[in-house]
Amino acid sequence: MFDALSERFEGIFGRLRARGRLSDKDVDAVAREIRLALLEADVNVAVVKAFIARVKERAHESDLSKSLSPAQQIIKIVHEELVATLGSETRKLTTSSKPPTVVMLAGLQGSGKTTAAGKLARHLGRQGLRPLLVAADLQRPAAIKQLEVLGERIEVPVFAPDQGGGDPVAVAAAARDEAARLDCNLVIVDTAGRLHVDEVLMDELRHVHDVLAPHHTLLVVDAMTGQEAVNVAESFDAAVDLDGLILTKIDGDARGGAALSAKEVTGKPILYVGTGEKLGDFDVFHPDRMASRILGMGDMLTLIEKAEETFDQNEAAATEEKIRKGEFTLEDFLDQMRQVRKMGPLQSLVGMMPGVPKELKDAEVDEGELGKVEAIICSMTPEERRNPTLVKGSRRLRIASGSGTTPADVNALLKQFKQVQQMMRSVASGKQPKIPVPGL
Ligand SMILES: Nc1nc2c(ncn2[C@@H]2O[C@H](COP(=O)(O)OP(=O)(O)OP(=O)(O)O)[C@@H](O)[C@H]2O)c(=O)[nH]1
Ligand SMILES: [Mg+2]
Structure with missing residues (x-):
């Protein structure tokens, strides 16, 4: 996508x-x-x-x-x-206090109206509404058949004249009565696809709309046609006063132009998206989730939010200052580590970072190893934490036994820290001192 x-x-x-x-x-x-x-x-x-x-x-x-x-x-x-x-x-389709709630779908030929009608009926049916599908597309007999097949599959009644060639306005006029008769509280009306330059068909659409007086009039837009699809909204809006859009076919090769242009060009929100040919391939449109996917x-972004929550601004500035002056100690190292750990289990943090190879994401992050590092630093005196060169033979033994580790572990940590310090000094001496923010 x-x-x-x-x-x-x-x-x-x-x-x-x-x-x-x-x-x-x-x-x-x-x-x-x-x-x-x-x-x-x-x-x-x-x-x-x-x-x-x-x-x-x-x-x-x-x-x-x-x-x-x-x-x-x-x-x-x-x-x-x-x-x-x-x-x-995220917008929700509201239901009318005086049922049935009537939803009318309009759009260009082949944009996915009939499919969307079936998907929407299934979607809202699962939320407890009792839909009736109405075929006001009487241009082609096959269109009625298509809706009937969909209705059968999702076990939703379909209201359509027996033969094609009937009057869509008459069907629309009878739709509410039919809904009452079948005890349906939601009416979804499928209309014929039309080109906005076709005055006769646009006029018919207007009539259907007037007679139906729908609560929601939605334009069905094919995402594959890009921003051009959105440009037609104006003429549809002039005819039937649109409330929102259903963006179809965002699966496949759609480039994003329609999704990103829709709201600002038409002033109408996207309510739903079609994500495939199957009836279940249909979702409520969430701008925030879509933005995350696009990016x-x-x-x-969750990680960024967590970092913002966790990292204290003043502390970060103080750390930066220390690094610049080459004063970063084991104590600071411990602080940083604790801050990172406050954000959550390391495994889940690594999993959230984009660009991290999959093998690495699947690899076990050794939380135990980190616990060890913490224990070792805690077993050192404040003096030693500031100046690790003080840690000699006997102290190494005491620190190891105090932290439940071995002298080799203590040595390894001190060596690692020395490398980190060296690296930081070289960063600090460069033009761009940088705080080591996890994740980036
Ligand atoms: N991949 C994909 N295909 C879709 C989606 N929605 C509809 N289609 C396909 O698009 C084609 C046209 O869909 P219809 O629902 O018949 O379109 P329509 O707007 O009712 O067409 P007309 O009534 O002829 O104007 C069909 O082959 C659908 O299977 C979608 O979200 N993803
Ligand atoms: Mg159709």
Whole structure:
């Protein structure tokens, strides 16, 4: 789903992660890359322009959260702006206090209206509603048959004239009575596909709409046709006053243009998405989850949230200062480790990091090993933690027995820490001192 766009974002963020501080020029360069990625995904130009402007403005702001690395900050901003572009909150189809609730579907030929009617009936049926499917597509006899087959499969009654060629307005007018007769509290009306340039058919749609007076009129939009699909919304809206969209066929090769352009171009939210040909391939549309998927970030955002919650801004600044001065001690090391562990079991943290090879994700993270490190550091005197060279033969033995480890374990830790210290000094002496934030 939106694979090409996801790959682009992963590439952009992957390069970003390798960086320390970001200058204004860096931010502009990233913004350019994102702009290109969105245009290639066939997102509406005006939508892209507004999106990039918002991201840039926020990225340049000086009061960015100190507990996140620059890359994490950009990812967070892009994610939040994507959520906004996709429509912010998840919308629910409300039911009328005076049943039946009537839902009318409209859209271009082949956009997936009939399939969506069946899927929606199944979906809402499972939530306890009693749907009636209505065939107001009388252009082709096969269309009625198609809806009847769907209805049979999901055990939902279908209201249609016996033969094709009837009057869709008359069918619409009788739909509520039929629902009452069958004790259905939800009516879903399938209409004929039409081109918005076809005045006669658009007129018919208007009549069906007037007679039906639906609570919800939804435009069914094929995601595969990109932003062009969204452009037709205007003429449909003029005719039947749309309440929202159902975006179909987001499985397959859809590039994302329709999904990302829909809300801003039409002003109407996406309520549902069709994710395949089967009747179960249908979901409520969640802008936040969709944004995460598009960013290919998986649970990365959860990780960022956790890091924000866990890492104290002042502490982070103090650590940065220590690293810069080459004063990072075993005590700080212990603090950092404890902070990371506060975020949750290491195994689940590793699993949330994108770009971590699968083998590594599946590998056991040795929590016991970390416990050992903690025990050893705790068995040292504060003096020793600040200056590990004080740990000599007899002290090594005492620390080992005090922490339930061996002198070899103590040695190994001290050696490792020495390497970490050296590495930090070299980072600190470079141009870009960096806090070792886990995950990035
Ligand atoms: N992959 C995929 N195919 C879908 C989806 N929704 C519908 N289709 C397919 O798209 C084709 C057209 O679907 P229909 O539901 O008949 O479309 P329609 O809008 O009712 O078409 P007309 O009534 O002729 O205007 C069918 O082959 C469906 O199986 C979807 O979410 N994913
Ligand atoms: Mg149809």
